[in-house]
Amino acid sequence: MPDFARDSTQLINLYQAMVLTRTFDAKAVALQRTGRLGTYPSSLGQEAVAVGVAAAMREEDLLLPSFREHGAQLWRGVTLQDILLYWGGDERGSASSGPRHDFPVNVPVGSHAPHAVGVALAFKLRGEQCVAVCVMGDGATSKGEVAEALNIAGVWRLPVVFVINNNGWAISVPVARQTAAATLAQKAVAAGIPGEQVDGNDVIAVRAAVEDALARARAGNGPALIEAITYRLSDHTTADDASRYRSDAEVSQRWNEEPIARLRRYLVKRELWTKADEERMLTALSTQVDAAVESYLATAPQPVESIFDHTYATLPADLADQRAAALAARSRR
Amino acid sequence: MSEITLVQAINRALTRAMRDDPTVVVLGEDVAKDGGVFRATEGLLAEFGEGRVIDTPLAEGAIAGLCVGLAAQGFRPVAEIQFTGFIYPIIDQMMNHASRIRTRTRGRLTCPMVLRSPCGGGIRAVEHHSESPEAIFAHMPGLRVVIPSSPARAYGLLLAAIHDPDPVVFLEPTRLYRAIKEEVPDDGASLPLDRAFVVREGSDLTLVTWGAMLKETMATGERLAAGGVSAEVIDLATLKPLDSETVLRSVAKTGRCVIIHEAPRTAGFGAEVAARIAEHGLLSLLAPIERVAGFDTVMPLLRLEQHYMPEEQRILAAARRVLAFR
Numbered sequence: 001m002p003d004f005a006r007d008s009t010q011l012i013n014l015y016q017a018m019v020l021t022r023t024f025d026a027k028a029v030a031l032q033r034t035g036r037l038g039t040y041p042s043s044l045g046q047e048a049v050a051v052g053v054a055a056a057m058r059e060e061d062l063l064l065p066s067f068r069e070h071g072a073q074l075w076r077g078v079t080l081q082d083i084l085l086y087w088g089g090d091e092r093g094s095a096s097s098g099p100r101h102d103f104p105v106n107v108p109v110g111s112h113a114p115h116a117v118g119v120a121l122a123f124k125l126r127g128e129q130c131v132a133v134c135v136m137g138d139g140a141t142s143k144g145e146v147a148e149a150l151n152i153a154g155v156w157r158l159p160v161v162f163v164i165n166n167n168g169w170a171i172s173v174p175v176a177r178q179t180a181a182a183t184l185a186q187k188a189v190a191a192g193i194p195g196e197q198v199d200g201n202d203v204i205a206v207r208a209a210v211e212d213a214l215a216r217a218r219a220g221n222g223p224a225l226i227e228a229i230t231y232r233l234s235d236h237t238t239a240d241d242a243s244r245y246r247s248d249a250e251v252s253q254r255w256n257e258e259p260i261a262r263l264r265r266y267l268v269k270r271e272l273w274t275k276a277d278e279e280r281m282l283t284a285l286s287t288q289v290d291a292a293v294e295s296y297l298a299t300a301p302q303p304v305e306s307i308f309d310h311t312y313a314t315l316p317a318d319l320a321d322q323r324a325a326a327l328a329a330r331s332r333r
Numbered sequence: 334m335s336e337i338t339l340v341q342a343i344n345r346a347l348t349r350a351m352r353d354d355p356t357v358v359v360l361g362e363d364v365a366k367d368g369g370v371f372r373a374t375e376g377l378l379a380e381f382g383e384g385r386v387i388d389t390p391l392a393e394g395a396i397a398g399l400c401v402g403l404a405a406q407g408f409r410p411v412a413e414i415q416f417t418g419f420i421y422p423i424i425d426q427m428m429n430h431a432s433r434i435r436t437r438t439r440g441r442l443t444c445p446m447v448l449r450s451p452c453g454g455g456i457r458a459v460e461h462h463s464e465s466p467e468a469i470f471a472h473m474p475g476l477r478v479v480i481p482s483s484p485a486r487a488y489g490l491l492l493a494a495i496h497d498p499d500p501v502v503f504l505e506p507t508r509l510y511r512a513i514k515e516e517v518p519d520d521g522a523s524l525p526l527d528r529a530f531v532v533r534e535g536s537d538l539t540l541v542t543w544g545a546m547l548k549e550t551m552a553t554g555e556r557l558a559a560g561g562v563s564a565e566v567i568d569l570a571t572l573k574p575l576d577s578e579t580v581l582r583s584v585a586k587t588g589r590c591v592i593i594h595e596a597p598r599t600a601g602f603g604a605e606v607a608a609r610i611a612e613h614g615l616l617s618l619l620a621p622i623e624r625v626a627g628f629d630t631v632m633p634l635l636r637l638e639q640h641y642m643p644e645e646q647r648i649l650a651a652a653r654r655v656l657a658f659r
Contacts, residue, residue, distance in 0.1 A: 112398075
């Protein structure tokens with residue numbers, strides 16, 4: 001058992017972070033269903049990967065999340081309102097909260113892996129003891145950019161940890177149709193870097209594995225790949241209907257392995273958590289999420305001219321003309 | 334002071350930028366020990382060491398992608414893509430990431446990177462080494478696209494590109510790498526990234542071009558002058574953002590315009606130039622605009638490439654048609 005897992009406060013923090021992620025997730029899906037949020041990718045069932053990864057990191061490390069790591073972003077200080085703003089279609093959701101150096105979520109699958117390599121190279125060139133952590137899905141491992149990134153990270157021995165959140169499905173394609181490789185962790189072998197599998201429904205195991213990899217990377221011993229095996233209990237996004245391609249029986253079976261009930265059983269068994277604690281926590285988290293939703297819904301959209309604001313550091317003349325035309329068209333309405 | 338070639342001017346600008354700013358790093362395939370296949374990065378490894386001049390594995394998409402990471406961390410990476418035909422894997426990184434990370438984060442993260450690549454034909458190279466992809470990049474919001482056509486402009490524009498806070502695709506016409514020599518003082522002075530250059534003044538006809546085609550276009554200007562026609566020649570140099578003002582001012586004066594580029598005709602950047610003139614200068618036109626461009630075909634291999642690129646005769650014929658129009 002790793003040290004942090006002997007500390008009841010730390011275990012409870014991990015537990016609460018996962019429940020916050022799930023509470024938020026349910027609310028986000030409900031907002032989408034009622035037309036108050038854009039398409040949203042639920043992280044139901046995968047909370048242990050996101051929270052375990054983020055809990056292993058230091059503030060000065062740098063997270064490059066895929067689009068399903070809400071739990072990691074929340075742990076790192078991104079606010080609930082900002083996550084809602086982003087998925088509600090407002091760039092400001094990626095602008096301000098959380099570590100200034102973290103990357104925004106990556107939607108084009110796996111294309112952020114080379115960014116992590118660049119960030120890690122920057123750390124190495126400056127001699128900083130920081131690590132870039134890139135989280136991607138199982139589908140991303142089929143992409144060339146990911147293979148390229150693993151390869152370069154290996155040859156330069158860079159401080160970067162790649163975490164594959166293997167939730168079993170890339171929209172409708174199961175891992176068995178994604179690769180003939182027996183594991184995704186073995187994608188590390190060809191890159192000459194360590195690769196390991198971890199139970200992605202066990203937040204303690206995820207955090208411990210990522211902590212070890214981070215410590216090695218921080219000490220100058222190079223990159224690592226961690227395949228965290230979990231399961232996508234939800235549809236791919238709110239725009240998806242998973243019943244078209246996978247059976248309810250499979251999903252019900254996987255509910256038995258989900259990470260939150262699992263840690264709760266453990267906490268209860270060790271007498272660190274009571275029914276009263278649970279009720280208190282759920283009430284508090286629900287209040288917190290409701291307040292964030294209220295603040296999100298009360299946030300006015302950015303003005304039309306903001307479309308132009310950050311295209312370049314300084315607006316070029318021809319784009320200034322387009323901006324003026326957009327404003328003129330608006331004022332004529 | 335001795336005269337230097339365009340590729341030497343690139344090397345001089347890189348050296349200067351690296352001396353002046355420790356965050357500038359050069360990376361790419363064969364750029365360090367070998368000094369680049371065209372020798373643009375020769376000598377940099379010896380002066381700046383392997384922490385700042387970095388040979389990468391052979392993976393163009395990742396080269397562009399890792400520049401995004403470096404740039405977001407405050408470095409100013411200058412990457413080389415070895416040949417134009419190898420540039421297409423970077424489109425994902427330039428379109429999805431380099432050009433939009435500023436917008437996506439409302440300026441929290443930025444991408445001051447330069448992506449240098451040789452471009453164009455005419456050096457009898459092998460297949461996939463001679464294309465002109467400038468219009469592809471000019472279509473990407475948030476990018477700058479620059480093509481120098483002389484040693485002095487290569488020096489000043491590359492320095493400007495490196496200093497610029499946004500991503501720049503910097504295309505270097507291989508045909509001109511060693512074709513012209515001129516004095517290029519190493520004064521560290523940048524040229525503006527939003528101004529076209531009037532390289533020949535005239536009053537009867539405007540010839541708009543960029544990159545390697547400046548050579549044939551200038552020759553056409555001289556030939557026309559011998560026949561008593563005064564042609565103005567504009568080197569756009571920065572395609573994005575486009576300095577339409579300089580083009581429109583010229584066309585307002587001459588009333589006649591021919592646009593010359595090596596890239597394929599359809600949806601080539603000449604179409605954008607022509608459209609700007611049609612939108613803002615139609616009434617000053619005395620004749621239809623003509624484009625002289627590469628064909629909408631695959632770039633032929635070396636035995637026919639000189640017939641693909643606009644030859645002086647084709648430019649001259651177009652100029653005469655435009656001049657004769659009443």
